[in-house]
Amino acid sequence: MKRIFAVTLALVIALMSYAQCFAMSEGDWDKYWKTDEAHSGITLFPGSDESERRISWYSEKESEPFVELTADGMKSPRVFHGECVETYSGDFANKVTVTGLEEGKDYTYVCVSGDYRSDEYTFNTSRGSDFTALYVTDIHISEGEDEEGDSIRYDSYLYGEVIEAAEKISDIDIVLSAGDQASRGLESEYKGLSASPAGRGITFAPAIGNHDRKGVDFRTFKNLPNEKKGGINTTYIGFDYWFVKGDTLFMVLESNNGSGIDHHAFMEAAVRANKDVKWRVCMMHHDLYSGRIPSRESENELLRLIWGPMFSEFAIDLVLLGHSHYYSVSDVLFNNKITAEIKGNDDITDAPGTVSIVSGSINHPRSGNEEEVPANDTLGYYYDNQGGQVLYNIIDFSSDSITVRSYSYDTGEQFNSLTLRKTSPSGGHPAKRIPLYQPLINLAGTVYQFFNNISVRQRLKDSGFEISLFDILFKGNR
Numbered sequence: 001m002k003r004i005f006a007v008t009l010a011l012v013i014a015l016m017s018y019a020q021c022f023a024m025s026e027g028d029w030d031k032y033w034k035t036d037e038a039h040s041g042i043t044l045f046p047g048s049d050e051s052e053r054r055i056s057w058y059s060e061k062e063s064e065p066f067v068e069l070t071a072d073g074m075k076s077p078r079v080f081h082g083e084c085v086e087t088y089s090g091d092f093a094n095k096v097t098v099t100g101l102e103e104g105k106d107y108t109y110v111c112v113s114g115d116y117r118s119d120e121y122t123f124n125t126s127r128g129s130d131f132t133a134l135y136v137t138d139i140h141i142s143e144g145e146d147e148e149g150d151s152i153r154y155d156s157y158l159y160g161e162v163i164e165a166a167e168k169i170s171d172i173d174i175v176l177s178a179g180d181q182a183s184r185g186l187e188s189e190y191k192g193l194s195a196s197p198a199g200r201g202i203t204f205a206p207a208i209g210n211h212d213r214k215g216v217d218f219r220t221f222k223n224l225p226n227e228k229k230g231g232i233n234t235t236y237i238g239f240d241y242w243f244v245k246g247d248t249l250f251m252v253l254e255s256n257n258g259s260g261i262d263h264h265a266f267m268e269a270a271v272r273a274n275k276d277v278k279w280r281v282c283m284m285h286h287d288l289y290s291g292r293i294p295s296r297e298s299e300n301e302l303l304r305l306i307w308g309p310m311f312s313e314f315a316i317d318l319v320l321l322g323h324s325h326y327y328s329v330s331d332v333l334f335n336n337k338i339t340a341e342i343k344g345n346d347d348i349t350d351a352p353g354t355v356s357i358v359s360g361s362i363n364h365p366r367s368g369n370e371e372e373v374p375a376n377d378t379l380g381y382y383y384d385n386q387g388g389q390v391l392y393n394i395i396d397f398s399s400d401s402i403t404v405r406s407y408s409y410d411t412g413e414q415f416n417s418l419t420l421r422k423t424s425p426s427g428g429h430p431a432k433r434i435p436l437y438q439p440l441i442n443l444a445g446t447v448y449q450f451f452n453n454i455s456v457r458q459r460l461k462d463s464g465f466e467i468s469l470f471d472i473l474f475k476g477n478r
């Protein structure tokens with residue numbers, strides 16, 4: 001009897017200390033923030049498929065980095081070597097890919113560079129088609145004017161709290177982050193983004209926001225698979241990339257780049273390489289449907305000209321967006337025309353087109369006083385009482401359906417859901433052709449991007465970043 005009691009007590013203590021690893025009070029967070037481990041920037045990015053993960057972290061010195069990986073049944077750790085690249089500030093970013101992962105297994109990893117040896121972090125691989133994502137956008141870790149880094153410390157804490165709130169509802173396998181991870185695109189902000197131990201056991205897939213492009217450090221922060229390099233234009237800091245998880249192809253688009261020709265080539269190649277994957281999900285930063293901000297409608301109209309037909313041509317089921325910090329869901333659209341209406345809490349089988357969602361910001365939630373009228377009539381549902389609330393979404397993926405549940409972090413309540421079901425791989429996507437003039441619009445976007453890069457280089461220079469025009473225009477493609 002005594003033995004049973006002792007074992008039970010040991011188990012309870014072990015479980016409590018495990019929970020304490022992640023659940024931190026703000027006071028505990030402040031203590032953790034003073035440690036080097038909080039600022040190592042360890043991030044677990046997706047690999048090309050479930051058998052890989054790509055890991056990145058920062059160090060002050062150059063070295064030959066490696067990752068030690070262990071799992072049940074392994075006699076000794078497997079060691080994966082990687083590369084070390086210099087960052088704009090003179091630090092180093094270490095990048096290692098771990099491969100050969102099996103489905104439905106827990107893996108523990110340790111990052112080693114020079115005399116740095118990280119804590120242990122554990123992630124798990126999914127099995128089959130089922131997995132769960134946390135979809136957030138505009139996390140906005142912001143370096144303020146204060147020297148203590150207080151704003152980054154708090155922003156990082158809140159983001160970690162959102163992860164933990166989502167984890168209490170479902171086991172999260174991956175974070176889908178639709179851009180503006182950082183407000184000024186600075187290394188310090190990406191270190192803050194990666195600080196929470198809760199996040200280091202979850203794969204992180206980021207899109208690039210307009211704020212990430214206010215600096216240049218996303219370029220060395222990321223470690224992403226299947227990037228579209230070598231196109232006509234890029235934005236210097238990143239590319240479109242794809243990965244497959246379960247029965248879903250994720251295409252993450254660099255929407256700061258207006259180069260329609262490059263995006264079209266990317267999506268065509270990604271779809272061709274993954275013909276048998278049932279679901280297609282895109283994620284990018286720029287909102288296409290205004291989020292009830294009429295002043296943005298003219299920009300959105302131009303963006304819809306490029307992106308709307310592209311999503312229709314490649315039969316994209318769901319698009320995850322950000323930028324307006326305002327939660328909304330578009331109607332089901334084909335070539336920017338409504339093919340089915342969205343009203344809130346929808347459940348659609350074989351949707352005849354694409355549905356887009358925009359979520360709210362984590363650290364810069366919109367604070368009310370919205371215009372009364374949606375800025376355009378393709379906006380199907382919008383969250384009326386959003387003012388000031390932090391929003392997040394849990395998405396359950398399976399072979400037959402995708403269900404998005406949307407929550408307020410502040411009230412803990414679920415305020416909307418959307419379920420898409422398919423009875424065949426093509427679902428209800430119309431077989432109609434896209435407009436014949438579409439390649440001309442894509443070309444116009446490519447020409448625009450060349451001039452946009454010149455003006456962005458000037459803006460970076462004005463902000464103190466010394467990047468040559470040659471590098472912005474050409475080196476960004478490598």
Ligand SMILES: [Fe+2]
Nearest residue numbers: 138180211323
């Ligand atoms: Fe933003």
